[in-house]
Amino acid sequence: MKKQITTVAFKDTQEQRAKLDALIEKYKNEKGPMMPILQGAQDIYGYLPIEVQRYISIQTEVPLSEIYGIASFYSQFLLNPKGQYAVSVCLGTACYVKGSGLLMEKLTEVLGIKNGEITPDKKFSLDATRCIGACGLAPVITVNEDVYGRLEPKDIPDIIAKY
Amino acid sequence: MVRSHVLICGGTGCTSSKSPAIKAAMEAEIAKQGIADEVSVVMTGCFGLCALGPIMIIYPEGTFYSKVTEDDVAEIVSEHLVKGRVVTRLVYDETLKDGEILSLNETGFYKKQHRVALRNCGVINPEIIDEYIGTDGYQALGKVITEMKPQDVIDIIKESGLRGRGGGGFPTGTKWQFAANSVSDKKYVVCNADEGDPGAFMDRSILEGDPHAVLEAMAIAGYAIGADEGYIYVRAEYPIAVKRLQIAISQAREYGLLGKNIFGTDFNFDIQLRLGAGAFVCGEETALLTSIEGNRGEPRPRPPFPAVKGLFGQPTIINNVETYANIAQIILKGPQWFSSMGTEKSKGTKVFALGGKITNTGLVEIPMGTTLREIIEDIGGGVPNGKKFKAAQTGGPSGGCIPASLIDTPIDYDNLLAIGSMMGSGGLIVMDEDTCMVDLAKFFLEFTVDESCGKCAPCRIGTTRLLEILEKITNGQGEMEDLDKLEELANYIKSASLCGLGQTAPNPVLSTLRYFRDEYVAHIKEKRCPAGVCKKLISYEIIADKCKGCTACARVCPVGAISGKVKEPHVIDKSKCIKCGACIEKCKFDAITKK
Numbered sequence: 001m002k003k004q005i006t007t008v009a010f011k012d013t014q015e016q017r018a019k020l021d022a023l024i025e026k027y028k029n030e031k032g033p034m035m036p037i038l039q040g041a042q043d044i045y046g047y048l049p050i051e052v053q054r055y056i057s058i059q060t061e062v063p064l065s066e067i068y069g070i071a072s073f074y075s076q077f078l079l080n081p082k083g084q085y086a087v088s089v090c091l092g093t094a095c096y097v098k099g100s101g102l103l104m105e106k107l108t109e110v111l112g113i114k115n116g117e118i119t120p121d122k123k124f125s126l127d128a129t130r131c132i133g134a135c136g137l138a139p140v141i142t143v144n145e146d147v148y149g150r151l152e153p154k155d156i157p158d159i160i161a162k163y
Numbered sequence: 164m165v166r167s168h169v170l171i172c173g174g175t176g177c178t179s180s181k182s183p184a185i186k187a188a189m190e191a192e193i194a195k196q197g198i199a200d201e202v203s204v205v206m207t208g209c210f211g212l213c214a215l216g217p218i219m220i221i222y223p224e225g226t227f228y229s230k231v232t233e234d235d236v237a238e239i240v241s242e243h244l245v246k247g248r249v250v251t252r253l254v255y256d257e258t259l260k261d262g263e264i265l266s267l268n269e270t271g272f273y274k275k276q277h278r279v280a281l282r283n284c285g286v287i288n289p290e291i292i293d294e295y296i297g298t299d300g301y302q303a304l305g306k307v308i309t310e311m312k313p314q315d316v317i318d319i320i321k322e323s324g325l326r327g328r329g330g331g332g333f334p335t336g337t338k339w340q341f342a343a344n345s346v347s348d349k350k351y352v353v354c355n356a357d358e359g360d361p362g363a364f365m366d367r368s369i370l371e372g373d374p375h376a377v378l379e380a381m382a383i384a385g386y387a388i389g390a391d392e393g394y395i396y397v398r399a400e401y402p403i404a405v406k407r408l409q410i411a412i413s414q415a416r417e418y419g420l421l422g423k424n425i426f427g428t429d430f431n432f433d434i435q436l437r438l439g440a441g442a443f444v445c446g447e448e449t450a451l452l453t454s455i456e457g458n459r460g461e462p463r464p465r466p467p468f469p470a471v472k473g474l475f476g477q478p479t480i481i482n483n484v485e486t487y488a489n490i491a492q493i494i495l496k497g498p499q500w501f502s503s504m505g506t507e508k509s510k511g512t513k514v515f516a517l518g519g520k521i522t523n524t525g526l527v528e529i530p531m532g533t534t535l536r537e538i539i540e541d542i543g544g545g546v547p548n549g550k551k552f553k554a555a556q557t558g559g560p561s562g563g564c565i566p567a568s569l570i571d572t573p574i575d576y577d578n579l580l581a582i583g584s585m586m587g588s589g590g591l592i593v594m595d596e597d598t599c600m601v602d603l604a605k606f607f608l609e610f611t612v613d614e615s616c617g618k619c620a621p622c623r624i625g626t627t628r629l630l631e632i633l634e635k636i637t638n639g640q641g642e643m644e645d646l647d648k649l650e651e652l653a654n655y656i657k658s659a660s661l662c663g664l665g666q667t668a669p670n671p672v673l674s675t676l677r678y679f680r681d682e683y684v685a686h687i688k689e690k691r692c693p694a695g696v697c698k699k700l701i702s703y704e705i706i707a708d709k710c711k712g713c714t715a716c717a718r719v720c721p722v723g724a725i726s727g728k729v730k731e732p733h734v735i736d737k738s739k740c741i742k743c744g745a746c747i748e749k750c751k752f753d754a755i756t757k758k
Contacts, residue, residue: 031475032437032457039399039438066458073459073616074440076399092361093559093592094518096606102744130441132400133364135518136176136213136525147179154748 010049019044020052024059034062034070038077047078075130083118083125085163087111090140092131099152100139104128106153107141110160124163167202167244168222172285174209174371175364175403176525177216181233182206185217188236196240208372210285212272213525215255220267220285227267228253271541272523277504279512280328280365280488281528284372289407292414295375301420303491304379308386308430316387317343320490323498324510329355329446329483330561330587331663332509332576338480341470342388345478350390352381352432353474353481355451356397356404359443360559361610363590365514366484368526370397370404373488374411378421378434380490385432388480393434396451400441408436443560443614446588447662448481450616461618462662483588485514505531509575519556519592522547532573535565539593550595554678558587560607560614561667563674564600583674585667599696600679601686605633607671611664622665625656629672637697641687650676695757698742702758707732709754716746716755 023040027033037056042048048071057064071077089095089104108114111124118125134140137149141159148159171177171186186206193202210218215229219239226249228239235253242248249264257270267273278284287294295301307316321336342350354377358366370377381393397405412434415421423431437455444450445460452474454460473479489511493501502510509531515538518524522544529538535555539545546552554564563584565572572578576586594603608630617623629652632645653669660666676683685691692700705716705725710732717725717733724740727733735746735755747755 032455034457035437035440035454039440069459070457074442076439076441093556093590093606094362094524096361097519097592097594097598097603105743130359130400130443131361131363133175133367134179134213135362135364135516136216137179138518138524140179149179152748153744 010051012045012052016044020055021059024056028060033060034067038067038071042077047081050079080116080118080125081122082127084123085143086125086127087160088127088129088132088142090130090132090134090138090142091128092135092138094131094135095139098138100141102153103139103141103151103156106156107160110156124160165201165203166223169202169204169244170207170220170222170285171204172208172210172216172218173206173289173403174213174216174284174368175401176209176213177218178403180217182217184233185219185231185236188233189219189240192236192240193244196245198240198244202244205288206290207286208284208289209281209368209526211276211281211368211526211528212255212523214523224249224264225266226264227255227258229255271544272525272527275533275537275542276528277512277530278528279492279504280369280376280485280514281372281526282492283376284368284526287373289372289374290410292375292411292418292420295373299495300375300491301379303494304382304386304420305426307383307494308426308428313343313387313389316383316494319494319498320387323493323501324505324508325486325489325493325501326509326576327483328485328489328513328588330558330585332586335482335486338470338482339384339387341468342390342478342480345471347478349392349475349477350388351474351477351479352384352388352390352393353452353455353469353479354381354393354395354487355446355448355481355483356395356401357439357446357451358398358401358484358588359446359614360561360588360590362518362592363516363559363588365516365526365589367398367401367404369484369488369514370401371407374404374407375415376491377408377484377487378411378415380487381434382421382425382432383490383494384480384482384487386430388478390480391431391433393432394437394455394474395434396437396439396445396455398441399438405436405438412436442616443610444616444662444664447664450662451481452479459616461616462664464661485589506573506575508577513574513586513589515589515591517543517591517593520546520550520595520598521593529574531575534571534573536570538574538591539570543593546593546595550597553594553596553598554600556584556592556594556603556671557590558585558667558670559590560610561585561663561670562587562590563670564594564603564678566678568678583670583677585670597694597696599692599694600675600682601633601637601692602694602696604671604675605630605637608633608668611668615664615668619659619661619665621656621659622661622668625652625660626665626668628652629656629669633672636683636686637692638699639686639690639697641683643684643687645687646676646680646683701742702737703735703740703742703744703746704756704758705733705735706754706756709752711752711754713751715749715751719745719749721745 053067140149219228258265317339325335326332442460445454450460450462469479514528612626615622712730724736
């Protein structure tokens with residue numbers, strides 16, 4: 001999926017910056033440090049703002065182009081912030097043959113946003129995800145940590161209404 | 164004294180249906196009833212029968228409770244644990260015969276299975292190393308490093324006939340031999356736990372249910388090839404597996420089973436975890452190594468093979484989780500024991516993740532050579548809702564479809580290749596008559612286009628063009644010559660791509676073309692989707708006899724395509740209809756059909 005850099009303005013706190021510094025310090029001299037650093041940075045900020053990538057680049061002396069190359073390569077790295085409630089639809093094979101594509105359509109309709117977008121009030125974001133391994137419950141969606149399985153499109157509005 | 168053990172499944176499937184809350188409620192209720200000293204509640208790995216989750220088994224009786232909820236807990240404690248009366252309404256019905264409770268091994272799902280790699284899953288608590296040791300854990304490692312020479316270990320693995328379970332099926336012992344022969348003072352052992360094949364969850368279940376089996380095998384491999392460092396590359400999407408691996412590694416270090424001077428010898432070996440970040444191509448071994456090195460996970464040309472020049476430029480062996488899960492048992496029980504199972508060229512067992520349109524979704528382990536029919540009908544319980552079995556898909560985006568006519572094929576590496584599919588890592592998705600094979604091929608191509616790393620042109624551009632042709636066909640604009648184009652292009656991509664992802668990406672197209680050409684032709688010539696899936700080719704109609712004129716459909720239609728008077732049959736204006744399906748969902752009388 002093509003990734004686009006967010007237009008949401010970036011702000012960080014001193015606390016976040018201190019955590020980031022400690023993270024970089026911890027991995028800087030290890031072999032192959034960039035994945036753990038980016039994963040840790042995403043835990044701190046919820047996504048990987050370009051400002052954070054630039055900061056990591058300066059601190060580790062790795063070119064920003066290389067860091068951006070990694071961040072845009074892996075689907076787990078987010079260049080966009082997620083909503084307060086991140087809705088993910090599993091599009092793994094088991095869920096797909098049981099109709100998760102229809103769940104995605106219904107969510108697009110109910111939330112008014114497309115795959116990869118966030119609602120204007122930042123409450124919900126919608127993403128397609130790879131198999132989460134709960135194939136026994138197919139088709140599955142997750143809202144943050146909550147898992148909903150064996151769904152039909154008509155179940156969607158009630159689930160969204162809970163949040 | 165503990166008189167009863169309550170085992171609750173803590174695999175991803177059951178956890179998703181709230182098994183941790185059930186465990187907490189169980190413990191609270193047991194304490195409330197004052198029997199906390201007599202009953203032990205254990206969170207285990209996956210039992211395999213995910214369709215019936217959350218699952219609870221109570222020993223010594225071996226009673227199998229399925230679809231347990233928090234509300235059932237009080238009854239289970241007061242009836243079963245206090246009064247000794249089985250709560251029949253929750254018992255898995257296949258274990259219930261004429262009021263008697265049968266052993267699980269008597270049920271269709273478990274009877275034909277043979278658990279080697281999964282032997283501890285659902286049996287031990289994966290977060291306590293002593294339970295693994297209690298089932299002969301780490302004995303093989305002790306035997307290897309105190310009694311055997313590295314070459315002896317490699318010879319045993321070679322003799323067993325074990326082949327890589329990650330998909331390719333390369334002989335494991337031979338791989339180890341290559342790495343052992345490479346001269347270097349630094350070597351690595353890597354475990355590929357980047358299970359990216361959608362619909363496959365074998366490796367995850369092993370890591371969640373029996374993490375020490377993998378650690379032990381990696382240490383054995385390290386001893387065999389002369390490595391002192393190992394990496395496990397595991398998907399970040401598997402939080403439970405990651406957590407249990409972390410616990411297992413720290414416990415093994417504490418017990419001196421990882422680290423320096425293991426078993427008092429001069430053998431040192433330690434393991435680190437690396438989390439993947441969601442890239443299917445990283446399941447390809449060279450791409451995985453580049454990712455551990457901290458780069459974009461792009462594959463590199465082979466040779467040189469990792470056994471010669473792998474991680475950080477050093478000789479490396481890289482095996483899949485399930486392959487490792489077999490190692491310790493081969494050492495303890497001997498290569499003949501292992502090679503007595505399976506077919507001539509495929510020894511041992513294979514774990515499959517059974518999913519899709521099948522009654523018993525879950526995890527099954529069967530001896531190689533078991534037929535697809537046995538897996539689907541006997542173990543899987545057949546296709547639900549009275550539908551007909553149409554095809555099974557193995558090998559995920561790299562594999563192909565096995566049509567109903569080949570259902571008696573014994574499953575092994577070579578048979579699957581011969582019929583145009585592949586073993587893959589073990590995802591087995593069952594499809595019924597409602598699945599459109601052209602749409603399925605399109606689904607897998609969308610996946611590979613998305614996941615192609617972009618390094619080589621045949622894969623990057625070729626798969627995109629394949630997908631475009633498939634889209635053209637499913638949109639009703641296909642021409643017959645497109646089928647030849649698909650085949651020609653697919654073969655170019657297979658022969659010219661750099662890595663396994665590209666070389667196998669056309670397989671779903673080729674195998675559906677081979678077995679379901681008539682469906683492609685129906686899409687092209689008749690502009691019709693026989694399974695009623697491809698949106699552009701279907702139309703909705705109201706059956707006048709069944710329609711009661713309740714107006715529910717007309718009210719829900721977003722484009723006002725449905726009209727009619729109250730209490731009279733309605734009609735759909737096909738020129739306005741956008742085929743959203745909202746009317747079908749709303750209709751209480753099954754009066755709307757999709758063609």
